[in-house]
Amino acid sequence: MSEDDNERQRILKARAVALAREPEQGAAEESRIGIVEFLIADERYAIESAYIGEVYPLKHLTPLPCTPAYVLGVINMRGKILSVIDLRTFFDLPDRGLSDLNKVIVLHDGAMEFGVLADAVIAARWIPRSVLLPSLPTLTEIRAEYLMGVTEERLIVLDGGKLLSDRGIIVHEEV
């Protein structure tokens, strides 16, 4: 066995030890959240990425009769029917300009699933939880219960879990 071999073994071992170490966790991990940032009518919103299944291009939308205004219709997502809603209408926000809602952001948890329409998806990124400030009434017109917080650069982070579990978003109407 040569000196080189020993050296090689030593290096490999050191690497293995380094790789085997569990990544640093704890405070840093807990204080960050993954978000997907998107645009609706020139306003920047974000939803925690844990609630986002995928982003789907809107090709054909079939409007449904006898549904509330915030239900824009249904789409065919690989053979499955997915309802899509307009968040701005749902939040009762005033119409601000005309938007090109052509991306469907699919929100889901175990039980609920629907799509929300966005003009464009800007980015998926991590933000520290600490930058989220409780919303001030002047910052946004969305009711506080749907908000996770607002960042200093006025990014509105919506509470995806609250949206998904909100009974008010479910349509159940009989004749």
Add this chain to the structure above:
Amino acid sequence: MSDKDDEFLKRLLVTFKVEADEHLKGLCSGLLELEQGAVPQRRAELVEIIFREAHSLKGAARAVNQVGIESLCQALEGVLATVKRNELPTSAGLFDLLQEVLDLLAKILPKAGTERTQEDKALQRQLISRLEEAGKGKNGETGKGGTRETSKGGNGETVKRGNAADEECISDSTELPDFPVQKDSPIQKVCSMPDSVRVSTARLTSVLLQSEEMLSAKLASSQRVLDMRNVSATFGAWKKQWARIRPLVQELKSPGPRDKVRGEEPGAGRRQRSLARVLDFLDWNSDVITSLEARFAVEVKSAERDGRALGGMINNLLDDMKKVLMFPFSSLLEILPKIVRDLSRENGKKIDLTISGEEIEIDRRILEEMKDPLVHLVRNCIDHGIENPAERKAKGKPLRGTIRIAVLPRDGKVELTIADDGGGIPLEGVRSALLKLDTLPADKVAELGDQDLLAFVFQSGITTSPIITEISGRGLGLAIVREKVEKLGGTVTVESAPEAGTTFRIALPLTVATFRGILVRLGERLFVLPAMYVARVVRVAPDDIKSVENRETISLDGKAVSLTRLARVLELPVSNGETNFSDLLPVVLLAASDTRIAFQVDEVLGELEVLLKGLGPQLSRVRNVAGATVLGNGRVAPILNVTDLLNSAIKGAAFSSRRGVAAEAGERAGRPHSVLVVEDSITTRILLKNILESSGYTVVTAVDGLDGFTILKSGTFDIVVSDVDMPRMNGFELTAKIRADREYVDLPVVLVTALASREDRERGIDAGANAYIVKSSFDQSNLLEVMKKLV
């Protein structure tokens, strides 16, 4: 580690529950048959079967450490062993005890693996001691003498029956070898079936859903073939054009005029050579297109062939898949004997249950859905239908009442009949319940005939039971039965004769997977109506529409039928532009449970096979919409709920008065202005269309500049509203192209765009646009004002 063990135990428990459930069913049906009194040979078989089932259940429970179930089974097995040795006569009291044990087992089995309640534990201890006592008690008396009452203290009748059974038991004791029936007992048969596999229903359902999804592949493929044929047809158009141009090309190629030109102009030689090259290219071009056409024709042929092959394969797959999920009715009906036994005992009635046709097979999902309605109807028979023995005696009927359940195949459907020979439905009771409910005026109620009254029993809130019992009497049950049956695409009717009994007939489809639908168009939207509710599709002349009491009616088969517009019922804008008043109007006659209403649509496109899909969890129930289906072109079309439509039509002031509609149209003074909206974003397109339509414009939409220009050429428009940023041809290019066309020099063009810069605005004006609206500052009054100025 412990996590893994837990996980493993959980999985074991799931398997255990399935297995235990089967043992329990075996025990239950064996016990019931035994109680009904079987011939000695069969009796011995039955005792053996239930003994083995108890034994197997005990073993299974031990394997997953379910001590409670194990000890219960142990005691059960003990008693059954004494019965088997003919040391214990089978009395009614004993059967009651055994049924009680099964009830408890059925109750605690699903909860296996979780902590049991004190109550269950106490009951379990009590039952075990009673079982032990029952088993022990007989030993001393060696099978002779009175029946030992183990519970409740039965009445004289049970004792008598117990003794009869007892005697039978003894008489065949000598012929009973140790394991006499082991070889051909049913259990043995099941175990020795090597060509069957146990698959979980969840997995099977998922496979079925996937194969049903193949239907959309089939539809898509036939749509592709149609599209390709259309492309083929454009070759024909090209051929015609080419045939017209070709002589011209030949003429230009001929040397005569060329020489003349050469003489006149300098430099003409070079132009001649260019012209010759262009002409040669045209010839070559036509050759290429001709050969392309031939190749394309071959491709269309193979696509057709592939489509047919795929279609055939998918049809076979679906058929086979449906068969896999077909279950005999017996799997649903087997729960009934026990229910009838327990309930009639509680009610002090004597009831026989006869079942026929249980071998007929039907989609498993229908059986699952039918469980509650069936149990409800049977409970109704026991609670309301069949009288107690004293009453029956007074009426001169046999003391024992009968409930007959029959399954019969009928014209591709299945008819399930639940009949009793009881007192029938008291019609006066229905009448007074109807009056109490106060939904109909009293004089109307008084006029109702027997048949009409009977139909009301399915309405919620109607009950004829003077007291509300645990079983029924709340007047909800039959309404739920009807709802469930109709959800499955079936119908339920009732016949009743005083003192002769009541019969419920339920017609069910064999499968829920796919059905035929009628595709109709309203404006630009497509809807599917389930064909089973479409009684007729007719075209009526506007003159044939008669107004009766301010409601429109048409005459079909000599009967007046109410007419309404589907669009109005669906709360959609009623389009007037397309249907000329002199044209025949397409009308669909919808019928469900005796209500018939005609719905006017814009067009009936045809019949097709559809697969019903739910609208997802967010749209739990939408008025008038049952679900959706994916059409061959991949688009989604809503499937309408006919029961809802009929109710909406009746409830709402949906019945249109034709005069009203005409007046509305008249207000707009003359022909509405037509707008071409060119916009690639689907949501903006729909929004613009809605805004413009609600302001009285007729709107046609295009998805990009090129599409827009083609549509513009094919119709007449008063104004164009276009987006700027679009694929293929943007708004600036479209505007320029419109302006370049002599026909459209004066056509107003409004650009609506996200581009807000001054340069962009100038570019728009340069291209010839009449107005430029920036999206970020868009509001509809702004747009409408601009448009009013321009047209």
